[in-house]
Amino acid sequence: MTPRHRDTRATVTPAPSISVPAAWQAWALSFLSPDEKILAWVAIDLDARLRFAQELVVVTDRRLLGCALGNNASLEGEPTCREWARRDGQRLSHDDHAGVGTLELLDGNGRLHHWRYTLAQDAAVLRLVQAFGRRQEEPSPESENGAALCPVCGTPLTADDDGCPNCAADGTAPPPSTWILFRLWRFAKPYKGSLLLGFILMLTSTAAGLVAPYLIMPLTDDVLVPAEKGVPVDIGLVALYLGGLLASALLAWGLGWGKTYILALVSERIGADLRTASFEHLMHLSLEYFGGKRTGDLMARISSETDRICLFLSLHLLDFATDVLMITMTAAVLFWINPWLALVTLLPLPFIAWMIHQVRDRLRTGFEKIGRAWSEVTNVLADTIPGIRVVKAFAQEGRETKRFQEANRHNLVANDRVNRLWSLFSPTVSLLTEIGLLVVWMFGIWQVSQSNISTGMLLSALAYIGRFYTRLDSMSRIVSVTQKAAAGAKRIFDILDHVSNVPEPVQPVPLPTVRGQIEMRNVVFRYGNRTVLRGVDLAVAPGEMIGLVGHSGSGKSTLVNLICRFYDAAEGAVLLDGIDIRTLAISDYRRHIGLVLQEPFLFFGTIAENIAYGRPGATREEIVAAARAAHAHEFILRLPHGYDSLVGERGQGLSGGERQRISIARALLIDPKILILDEATSSVDTETEKEIQKALDNLVRGRTTIAIAHRLSTLRKADRLVVMDRGQIVEEGTHDVLIARRGAYFRLYEAQARQVDTEFALAEPWGNTISTTDRSPK
Amino acid sequence: MKPFQLSRNAFGRLVLTADDGRIYENIVPARAFPISAPEAGLALIDEEGHERAWIDSLATLETALGSEIRTLIETVLAEREFVPAILRLRHVSTFATPSTWQVNTDRGETSFVLKGEEDIRLLSASSLLITDRDGVQYRIPDIAALDKHSRRLLDRFL
Ligand SMILES: Nc1ncnc2c1ncn2[C@@H]1O[C@H](COP(=O)(O)OP(=O)(O)OP(=O)(O)O)[C@@H](O)[C@H]1O
Ligand SMILES: [Mg+2]
Numbered sequence A: 001m002t003p004r005h006r007d008t009r010a011t012v013t014p015a016p017s018i019s020v021p022a023a024w025q026a027w028a029l030s031f032l033s034p035d036e037k038i039l040a041w042v043a044i045d046l047d048a049r050l051r052f053a054q055e056l057v058v059v060t061d062r063r064l065l066g067c068a069l070g071n072n073a074s075l076e077g078e079p080t081c082r083e084w085a086r087r088d089g090q091r092l093s094h095d096d097h098a099g100v101g102t103l104e105l106l107d108g109n110g111r112l113h114h115w116r117y118t119l120a121q122d123a124a125v126l127r128l129v130q131a132f133g134r135r136q137e138e139p140s141p142e143s144e145n146g147a148a149l150c151p152v153c154g155t156p157l158t159a160d161d162d163g164c165p166n167c168a169a170d171g172t173a174p175p176p177s178t179w180i181l182f183r184l185w186r187f188a189k190p191y192k193g194s195l196l197l198g199f200i201l202m203l204t205s206t207a208a209g210l211v212a213p214y215l216i217m218p219l220t221d222d223v224l225v226p227a228e229k230g231v232p233v234d235i236g237l238v239a240l241y242l243g244g245l246l247a248s249a250l251l252a253w254g255l256g257w258g259k260t261y262i263l264a265l266v267s268e269r270i271g272a273d274l275r276t277a278s279f280e281h282l283m284h285l286s287l288e289y290f291g292g293k294r295t296g297d298l299m300a301r302i303s304s305e306t307d308r309i310c311l312f313l314s315l316h317l318l319d320f321a322t323d324v325l326m327i328t329m330t331a332a333v334l335f336w337i338n339p340w341l342a343l344v345t346l347l348p349l350p351f352i353a354w355m356i357h358q359v360r361d362r363l364r365t366g367f368e369k370i371g372r373a374w375s376e377v378t379n380v381l382a383d384t385i386p387g388i389r390v391v392k393a394f395a396q397e398g399r400e401t402k403r404f405q406e407a408n409r410h411n412l413v414a415n416d417r418v419n420r421l422w423s424l425f426s427p428t429v430s431l432l433t434e435i436g437l438l439v440v441w442m443f444g445i446w447q448v449s450q451s452n453i454s455t456g457m458l459l460s461a462l463a464y465i466g467r468f469y470t471r472l473d474s475m476s477r478i479v480s481v482t483q484k485a486a487a488g489a490k491r492i493f494d495i496l497d498h499v500s501n502v503p504e505p506v507q508p509v510p511l512p513t514v515r516g517q518i519e520m521r522n523v524v525f526r527y528g529n530r531t532v533l534r535g536v537d538l539a540v541a542p543g544e545m546i547g548l549v550g551h552s553g554s555g556k557s558t559l560v561n562l563i564c565r566f567y568d569a570a571e572g573a574v575l576l577d578g579i580d581i582r583t584l585a586i587s588d589y590r591r592h593i594g595l596v597l598q599e600p601f602l603f604f605g606t607i608a609e610n611i612a613y614g615r616p617g618a619t620r621e622e623i624v625a626a627a628r629a630a631h632a633h634e635f636i637l638r639l640p641h642g643y644d645s646l647v648g649e650r651g652q653g654l655s656g657g658e659r660q661r662i663s664i665a666r667a668l669l670i671d672p673k674i675l676i677l678d679e680a681t682s683s684v685d686t687e688t689e690k691e692i693q694k695a696l697d698n699l700v701r702g703r704t705t706i707a708i709a710h711r712l713s714t715l716r717k718a719d720r721l722v723v724m725d726r727g728q729i730v731e732e733g734t735h736d737v738l739i740a741r742r743g744a745y746f747r748l749y750e751a752q753a754r755q756v757d758t759e760f761a762l763a764e765p766w767g768n769t770i771s772t773t774d775r776s777p778k
Numbered sequence B: 001m002k003p004f005q006l007s008r009n010a011f012g013r014l015v016l017t018a019d020d021g022r023i024y025e026n027i028v029p030a031r032a033f034p035i036s037a038p039e040a041g042l043a044l045i046d047e048e049g050h051e052r053a054w055i056d057s058l059a060t061l062e063t064a065l066g067s068e069i070r071t072l073i074e075t076v077l078a079e080r081e082f083v084p085a086i087l088r089l090r091h092v093s094t095f096a097t098p099s100t101w102q103v104n105t106d107r108g109e110t111s112f113v114l115k116g117e118e119d120i121r122l123l124s125a126s127s128l129l130i131t132d133r134d135g136v137q138y139r140i141p142d143i144a145a146l147d148k149h150s151r152r153l154l155d156r157f158l
Helices: A022-031 A119-133 A178-209 A211-228 A235-284 A287-292 A295-337 A339-345 A349-384 A388-393 A397-449 A455-496 A556-563 A586-590 A607-614 A620-629 A633-638 A656-669 A686-700 A735-741 A744-762 B058-065 B067-080 B148-155
Strands: A038-046 A052-060 A063-068 A080-085 A091-097 A100-107 A110-118 A518-527 A530-540 A545-550 A571-576 A593-596 A674-678 A704-708 A720-725 A728-733 B005-008 B014-017 B023-031 B042-045 B051-055 B086-092 B099-105 B108-114 B120-122 B128-131 B137-140
Touching: A022 A063, A038 A100, A038 A119, A052 A119, A052 B108, A080 A110, A091 A119, A100 A119, A110 A119, A178 A211, A178 A235, A178 A295, A178 A455, A211 A235, A211 A455, A235 A295, A235 A455, A295 A339, A295 A349, A295 A455, A339 A397, A339 A455, A349 A397, A349 A455, A388 A397, A397 A455, A518 A556, A530 A556, A530 A728, A545 A556, A545 A744, A556 A674, A556 A704, A593 A656, A607 A620, A607 A656, A620 A633, A620 A656, A620 A686, A656 A686, A674 A686, A686 A704, A720 A735, A720 A744, A728 A735, A728 A744, A735 A744, B005 B067, B023 B067, B051 B058, B058 B067, B086 B137, B086 B148
Parallel strands: A545 A704, A545 A720, A593 A674, A674 A704
Antiparallel strands: A038 A052, A038 A110, A052 A063, A063 A080, A091 A100, A100 A110, A518 A530, A518 A571, A720 A728, B005 B014, B014 B023, B023 B042, B042 B051, B086 B099, B099 B108, B120 B128, B128 B137
C-alpha cells in the first residue's frame, strides 16, 4: 500500500495535490506546470485493444491527461500524452462488464475518449471520476466523517486498522512444505507436560530395548566360545545374562506401554482441537467464502484431513521418533563397539537420504491431489443427497451414479500415481539395507580373521545392525505418511489462514443502545466481477417501515445482505445510527437484526429449540409468547409432540408456511431493533399469508423494518416504498405518490393488477402472482 | 431472422433499428454460450436487459444481412470480451492460495492473484478457465500445449 504523500509545495488549500506513482514522478515534474495540482490519478492497465499496457490517467485542476508508455513491461521511454482541457459539460463515466471496466470521457456531443482497465483498478477509477466531477473548491474526501480513507481503494479506515481491510496483501504465504507440520505446534502447546512425559518414557523404553543385543557380546565371548572349547558352563553367569535379557524386555514393555498410551491420548486431543478450531474459524468466515467453496470440499477437509493428521500424530510420528532415537542410540553403541564396523554399517544411509529427498515432494503433491480428488467424491455426495428429490423427479439416478463413479475414478487414479512411486520406494530401501548387511558380514569376517575383533563382538554388532536396518526401513516408510499429513495440514491451514472478508474490527466501537437508523451511502457491491449494486443511497429513520420492491434480480436481497453485513460493500458504507457497521463488533451488531427469509432454515432439534435459536436462554413462557405472536402456536399444538416435536433433517416435516412462521417467531424472540423480511410471505396460500401477515404486523411494530415483497399488497403498511431496478434505487415514496408518478412502480403495480385479474378469470390461482426464485447466496 | 439495422453513435454505442422502424439505443451483443459454443447464438440486448434481436450464428447473419453488420458486431464483441489466454506461467509465488501468478498471455505479460483452487474451472479435460481475485478471467485453451515448466506449476493446483 502506498501512503498518500502530501505535496509539500502546496500551501493549505482545500484540495491538496497528490503525488503520482514513483515511476511517473520525473515525468510529472517535467510535464505539469509548477502550480498545477494533481487531484487524482489511476494507472490504467489495458490499452484500447485490450492488451496489457501501462497508461497513467491524471486529473489536475485544469485538465485531464492520459499518458501511455510505448513499452508495456517497463516504465522506460518517453510517454505519449493526450490532454483535454476541462470544460463545462464534460463528464467521466465508468462501467464494467466481465472483469473489464471502461472509463469514458463524454461531453454533450459524444465520446471524446475511452480507456479500458481490469477491475483491480476500479477503486482508483472511482476516485478519479469523483475528483473529476467535484468542483475544485470543494474539499477532497480525505475525511468524510472524520475517518481516513484508504489511499489505495478509498475504503474508510478505522483508527485502529493498521491496514486497509479491502486491499490486504495477498500471495505472500510461505511455500507449503513438510515444515507446515510444525505449525501444528500451536495445537500441541497446551499438552506440553504430557508430551514431555511421553518423550521421557520413549527415551527410557528405547534405551531398555538396547540392553538385550549388548548382552550377546559377553554371552558369546564368556559363555558360548569357552563352552565350545570344552570349558564347563558357568551356570551363575548364564542366569545373570539371561535374567538381564528378561528384565530389559519387561522394562521395555512397561515403559513402551506408558509411552504409547500417553502419546495416543495427547494426539487424539490435538486432533480434536484442530477439528474444533477449523470449524470455529469456518463459522466466522463470510458468506462469500461459503459461496465460493463447495460444501463437500469443506466437509472433507474438516473431517478426513484432521483425521489423517491425528493418525499421523498418534501412530506414525511416535514410531518415527522412536526410530530416530533407536537409530542414534544404536549408532552410538556401534561406534563404541567398533568404529570401523559402524562406518561400514552407515554406508547405505546416504543413498536412502537421497531417495527420500527425491520422492518427498512428489509424494506430497500426490497426496494433495488425492485430497482434492477425495473432496470431489464428497462434493458429489453433498450435492446429490440434499437434491435427491430433483434427482428422482427427473429419473437421473443413473447419471448421478456415473458422476460419483467418475469422481471415484479420479480418486483411484490419484492414488495409483502415488502408489506407483511408493511401491518402488520401500523395497528399494529394503534392498539397500540387505546389501548393507552383506557388506558388514564381509567386513566383519575379514576383521575376525585378522583377529581385530572377537566373534562375540561381531555377533553383537550384527544384532544391533539388524535392528538399525529394520528401524531405517520403517523410518523411511514415514516419508509417505508425513507427506500425507503435510498435505492434510496444508488443506486445513488453508481454512485456518483465510481471513474473513467481513473482518472483525480490532477495536470495535461499543454499541450500547440502538435507535435503528440505517443509512447506506453510495454503496457499490459486486459478486465476483458482476456489479450488482451501483451506488445505492438510502436512509431509513428509526421505526420506519420500508417496502423494497423491484424486478427479480434487481438486487433487493443483496442490499439486505449488506445491511446484515453478510458481505461488505466494495465501495461506500452502511451506517447504523451514524456509525459505520464495519467498526462494530459483528455479533454485537447482528444481535439487533431479526431476519426472516423466504426459505427459512430449521436446524435439527425441537421446535422450541429452533424458536429460541437466537436466544438460547429464553424461558418456555417467552417461547410460547413468541410463537403466539407469530401465529404459530396453534399449529404447533396440533403436532403430537407440540413444542418438543423434532424438526429439521429427518425430523417432522413442516410445510413452507409453517416453517416461515417458526422463523418469524425466532426473529420475534430476539426482540431486534431492525427487522428484515426477505419475501417472508411468498410460497404460501392467501389464507396462510393473512395469518403470517398478522404475525408480521406484530413483529413490525416499533422496529425499523425493511420488507421485500413481490406481492405489492403485502406492503400496504409500509411508510415508504423503495423501487429498485438493476442495482439502483429508481423511485422512493408512498404508494399513492408513486402511482401518481406513473413510473417504474406504477408499471409493476399495473402488471400485477392485470395478473390478478387473469387469475380470477382463470379461476386457477398459481399461489404466486409473480413467480420468483430467491437467489440469495447459499 | 428478421432484418434489422445496426450502427454506432457518437458515444460509441450500438443503435439498433428493428424492421418495424423502432430504434433502440445502447444495444449490447451477448453470446449465449460464450464457452461451449461462442459462434452459435447471439442476442442483441437493450439497456433494460430485453432481447431485441436473436442471431442464430454470425455466419447466417452475414448471408442474411451482409458482412458489414457482422464486422460491427464482431468489433463490439472484441471490445467487450476480455479472456486472455495464458501461454506461459512464468512464476507462481506459492503453491498454497492465495497465490500470485506471473504469466504471459496472448495480450501481453501480467500478474494476478488466484484466491483459491476452486477458482480454477475445468472446462474440459484439457482446457481451463481461471478467475482471479478481481474477477478477470483467464483461459488455458490446451494444457498440453503449454511448456513443461508451466505445466509443472499448473499441475500443483489441479
Ligand atoms: N451469490 C451470488 N453470486 C453471484 N451473483 C449473485 C449472487 N447472488 C445474487 N447474485 C446476482 O445478483 C443480482 C441481484 O440478486 P438479488 O438476489 O439481490 O436479487 P433480488 O432483487 O433479491 O431478486 P428476487 O426478487 O428474485 O429475490 C442477480 O442478478 C443475481 O443473479
Ligand atoms: Mg431476493
